[in-house]
Amino acid sequence: METRIVDRPAFRLVGHAARVPLIHRGVNPHIQQHVAALPAEEHLRLKALGDTEPGGLLAVCDDLDPDYDEGSELTYLHGVAVSPGTPVPGDLHVIEVPAGRWLVIRAVGPYPQTLQRTWATAAAEWFPFNPWCLRPGPEIVALPEPKDGLGTATCEVWLPVEPA
Template sequence: MIAELNRVVKAVEEHLTTEAGDLDVAALARTLATTEHHLRRMFAALAGMPLSAYVRRRRMTVAAGDVVAGREDLLTIAVRHGYGSTEAFGRAFRSVHGAGPSEVRRDGGPLQTQQRLRFVLSVEGDTPMDTRIVESDAFRLVGHATRVPLVHAGANPDIQAFVTAIAPAEHARLKALSDRQPAGLLAVSDDLDPDRAEGSELTYLHGVARAGTAPDDLDSIEVPAGTWAVFRASGPYPAVLQETWAATATQWFPSNPWRLRPGPEIVAVLERADDFSTATTELWLPVEPQASRP
């Protein structure tokens, strides 16, 4: 995966101006024998930023050189870097540098440079990951769903408020509906932004996995048959869960012949402290075999 991500970085550099055309991430993923879904997820996890944000920052870094040079008008520079107007270019420029193009041309700054990324292999993995591969029939996730912003670190206050508002009797009712693996009450994230951008919206469902039909008063997510990688971890909650997800990207996927496929991400809490300060969790990620390079 490291080599593939470095090819993505090279392709970004080749498509920073409109003369080269827009970067077709889906087509690039196909040439790398993977999928756009997996490529974007792995880039975001390992780079610490979405691919779309990296492209914008690199484009504005290169554009800043043209702006400071002062040899061309701002509209010419804007069009070269993929913007149809100086207004749209100015908004993107300010979002990266904290100042507009005219200010930077006049003052020479401020400028926030995005260096070209280079992914390197770090020899880690000294702690084995407790993982199993599960083949599953089609099933449905049943419960109460809402839209919430994505939070990368720490507790998600929107999810906390949503779950707290569910009556204790309803938790018991949901748990009784569970009739298959993953068992018990589940935290489900679906419809995630491909780049996993902080603050982007996702569908969160508090519920259970069910082979049978769903009651009419509950939300439902249909899950097709497929393969799942299941990661078990114990420790401070939710930090252990967030660290487990990060480790799948930095250690497990680069070392194993699997890639993410579209589908919900499911968390099952197997054991927990009374105050939920610690927990044993299982993270279920939908996967498929990684295709061989031609």
């Protein structure tokens, strides 16, 4: 697992959003259903629209309950990151993201286990020993592209942070 702190200027997250309940373990069937309902060509259209970091298709959680209570609602957006000046089609939802710092955690391994382990490691091992805390803002996962036929993927998690 690699970590880095990144300063980012303002950007926008654009895509298809839905309100879903927070589920701590396993696949969230509400998110799975939302993404599965999108036609394959829509994923390609979104990928073509993305023009800034974090790159690729993104899984975005916004408006999270500060206590992360299971069952509380959040906004889930399946989309991409774009620069402030990028024209956005009117049929897409937009989350404006102000300039700020981000903890970027990158890990390689079996998917989705590596992603779940990355969240747990950040909470239990990274934050307690580093001078940073979460700040308000969306939590972003760059959706992994499998590296091989064995389900191995690179996971990248972007968390909004500020000095503690």
